[in-house]
Amino acid sequence: MTLVVDAGGTHLRAEIHSKNGLQEKLNEKSSTVGLASWMETIIKDHSDIKTICISYAGQVKDGVIISAPNIKVDVHEIKEYFKDKYEISLFIENDLNCAVIAESTYLKEEDVCAIYIGTGLGLGVVSSGNLITGFSGVATEIGHIAYKEAPFVCGCGKSNCIELFASGSALDRWKKHKKIDPKLNLQDLKDTPEFSEIYKEFELALLYSVSTAITLFNPKVVVLGGGIIESNPQLESIIASKIEEFAMPVALRGVKIIKTKLNNAPIIGALMLKDLR
Ligand SMILES: [Zn+2]
Structure with a gap:
């Protein structure tokens, strides 16, 4: 067993x-x-x-x-x-890394970025069929690239991680910081003019993350998953329509951006x- x-x-x-x-x-x-x-x-x-x-x-x-x-x-x-x-x-x-192994196997593709937005913002990369792990096993931690200062500290110890703007935990922390009803979801924030700034920051940080992955790793397929994507499937088309403004054009050529089809x-x-x- x-x-x-x-x-x-x-x-x-x-x-x-x-x-x-x-x-x-x-x-x-x-x-x-x-x-x-x-x-x-x-x-x-x-x-x-x-x-x-x-x-x-x-x-x-x-x-x-x-x-x-x-x-x-x-x-x-x-x-x-x-x-x-x-x-x-x-x-x-x-x-x-587990997710991208499963995705590249399922898709039968050798150049895949899996970007999952759940509690955190994570990336796994298979490039030319090989999993990218790095010297000490912490490569491709896109959620922790320096982005800009947030009013709280990330689990990694820094306070300028991009995950502090584009993740489920970021949304919770921004709502708490701004004393907003914790029950409001991403779409509610987008639709409420006084809170829409949090949504805009989320979307921008997400576009920076996805485009950075595309520019650095030149994948053929970008697979989106995680709880925030599941409950906000419209993010797939938002990313697809705006990614050109962010990613390096030559790296974006031929890239497919899709939602995961795998259950877990x-x-x-x-x-x-x-x-x-
Ligand atoms: Zn961090």
């Missing part, structure tokens, strides 16, 4: 798979329990789990969790921990990790 975990900034979601497919789904809030101790409680009930695959909303390298702005980290050397204590093989990769690309990609190495 394989335990597949989507460790996100808001939820920990797990699926137990056997040779016959999905057997069981489990859910927990990321803020209430550490990832390792939550998985240990699952393993105790399912002693036949021999492999764990994790899509992780943070930075990881060679089975070690380096940092996680939004998740409680109880064990950093997580691969070694589960090997030594339970003899379980564990594979862990950044969530956007990070989970699908995580499950593929054990076959990749």
Whole structure:
């Protein structure tokens, strides 16, 4: 049996798979329990789990969790921990890296950028068929490029990250900062003249992010996903119609910008990790 975990900034979601497919789904809030101790409680009930695959909303390298702005980290050397204590093989990769592995496999394309706007703003890149990970495993962290000063600090420690303008958590923080009803969604903000500035800042930061990915990585396909895209599908056409003003023209030639067609690309990609190495 394989335990597949989507460790996100808001939820920990797990699926137990056997040779016959999905057997069981489990859910927990990321803020209430550490990832390792939550998985240990699952393993105790399912002693036949021999492999764990994790899509992780943070930075990881060679089975070690380096940092996680939004998740409680109880064990950093997580691969070694589960090997030594339970003899379980564990594979862990950044969530956007998992997503882009799944997207490029599904699309049968070798040059893909996956941009997910959920709690954070993430990017995963497959270029000429290879996943871009960088020297210490933190490449393509587009949400944390310097953009402009915000009145609050990012989970990474800086206060000028682009994610502080274009992400679900950014919208929550701006609403709190401006003392706006937290229930107002992105469309409400756009439609209310006194709050539309927050929407405009969101859209602009998103266009900068997507165009930066296109200009730097020259993908054939840009796949958009994540909770904010799911609940605001109109963002796909807004990006497509305005991206020319932002991306380098020659890098934009022939690029397709689409919404994900996969139900949970990070989970699908995580499950593929054990076959990749
Ligand atoms: Zn940051």
